[in-house]
Amino acid sequence: MRLLHTSDWHLGRSFHRVGLLDAQAAYLDHLVATVRAHEVDAVLVAGDVYDRAVPPLAAVELFDAALHSLAAENVPTVMISGNHDSARRLGVGAGLIERAGIHLRTDPAGCATPVVLSDAHGDVAFYGLPYLEPALARDELGAAKARHEDVLAAAMDRVRADLAARPAGTRSVVLAHAFVAGGEPSDSERDITVGGVAAVPAGVFAGVDYVALGHLHGAQTVNERVRYSGSPLAYSFSEVDHRKTMWLIDLGPGGEIAAAERLDCPVPRPLARLRGHLEDLLDDPRLARHEDSWVEATLTDPVRPEDPMARLCVRFPHTVSLVFDPERGPESEHVSYAQRLKGRDDQQIAEDFVAHVRGGSGPDGSERAVLRGAFDDVRVDETVREVAR
Ligand SMILES: [Mn+2]
Numbered sequence: 001m002r003l004l005h006t007s008d009w010h011l012g013r014s015f016h017r018v019g020l021l022d023a024q025a026a027y028l029d030h031l032v033a034t035v036r037a038h039e040v041d042a043v044l045v046a047g048d049v050y051d052r053a054v055p056p057l058a059a060v061e062l063f064d065a066a067l068h069s070l071a072a073e074n075v076p077t078v079m080i081s082g083n084h085d086s087a088r089r090l091g092v093g094a095g096l097i098e099r100a101g102i103h104l105r106t107d108p109a110g111c112a113t114p115v116v117l118s119d120a121h122g123d124v125a126f127y128g129l130p131y132l133e134p135a136l137a138r139d140e141l142g143a144a145k146a147r148h149e150d151v152l153a154a155a156m157d158r159v160r161a162d163l164a165a166r167p168a169g170t171r172s173v174v175l176a177h178a179f180v181a182g183g184e185p186s187d188s189e190r191d192i193t194v195g196g197v198a199a200v201p202a203g204v205f206a207g208v209d210y211v212a213l214g215h216l217h218g219a220q221t222v223n224e225r226v227r228y229s230g231s232p233l234a235y236s237f238s239e240v241d242h243r244k245t246m247w248l249i250d251l252g253p254g255g256e257i258a259a260a261e262r263l264d265c266p267v268p269r270p271l272a273r274l275r276g277h278l279e280d281l282l283d284d285p286r287l288a289r290h291e292d293s294w295v296e297a298t299l300t301d302p303v304r305p306e307d308p309m310a311r312l313c314v315r316f317p318h319t320v321s322l323v324f325d326p327e328r329g330p331e332s333e334h335v336s337y338a339q340r341l342k343g344r345d346d347q348q349i350a351e352d353f354v355a356h357v358r359g360g361s362g363p364d365g366s367e368r369a370v371l372r373g374a375f376d377d378v379r380v381d382e383t384v385r386e387v388a389r
Helices: 021-037 055-074 087-091 093-097 134-141 148-164 278-283 285-290 309-313 337-341 346-357 364-387
Strands: 002-006 042-046 077-080 101-107 115-119 123-129 171-177 208-212 219-223 227-228 245-252 257-264 271-276 294-299 319-324
Touching: 002 021, 002 208, 021 055, 021 245, 042 123, 042 364, 055 101, 077 171, 093 171, 101 123, 101 271, 123 148, 123 285, 134 148, 148 337, 208 245, 227 271, 245 278, 271 285, 278 294, 278 309, 294 309, 309 364
Parallel strands: 002 042, 042 077, 077 101, 123 171, 171 208, 208 227, 271 294, 294 319
Antiparallel strands: 002 245, 115 123, 219 227, 245 257
């Protein structure tokens, strides 16, 4: 049986205030085209359909269009809610779309009631475990503690019990939304750790043939049978090196992973993280390939340049993030105050101070004259007092 595993669509999310709805629509078109091109038997969506509990209308309409397209393809689809979704809201209408072959699981109580699909080699039971909020799922599942590990373990006990009662040779797939130990996070998942220990050991999923995970936004293989598809689009600059893909999994007649292929998702615009002095970023010919990218520029100029965003946008019109990380002179670090003052007169110390508080820009001629005048006055004053004594 051929499975297409994806997750973390985050419909409605934007990227540094740039709307991604068009890119998300293009991805969903690509998903449907992939189903057709690769003759996929089932689509798995492992949570975070939406970016937030109450998504914008345009995101809801996009999801609705995707459901229509999948139903029109006649491809069975199993979906779960993630930590970004409101399980209750997303689940409205789940009973009705079930009739169209879209199996949306948002209620922990149903985690051991699989969707059963068949091929020439027999049944495959698909168990959709929605994101289990420990405090909420604990009682429902009779977990020992309100921790991610305990509620998932309790849910998996139910899955294994159901599976054991099915005909011998029934193959099994679990969908889950969790932070599994060994996974590599990025900046765009948003916390799943609140209220408990974050990482769940992969061993909790023992006894099933394939585990389609969501939550982490980088595609990864925890082990041969436990994988993250990652998000179809980059949602933070920390994902600059990610290759955004879906897993195409061939589940063999005996439940073995006969093939696992990464299929690329369309890239709306590449990401680039640039670092250096503003003038260098504007001049360096090697950066020409990033001129059409979404750019995050970290400026290291000791003095903050004037109007940096406008100047960057002349060369990199899709600059969406600007960070300042000024270089400091080597003498300013790891040197004691006394050492820095050694051999300097009052005038030099004062000029250094002005340069320090202005990010490296020392006093100009007239400012130097003011400082000199002040020191002269103080000295004159001292002398007068000495004489008077
Ligand atoms: Mn997510």
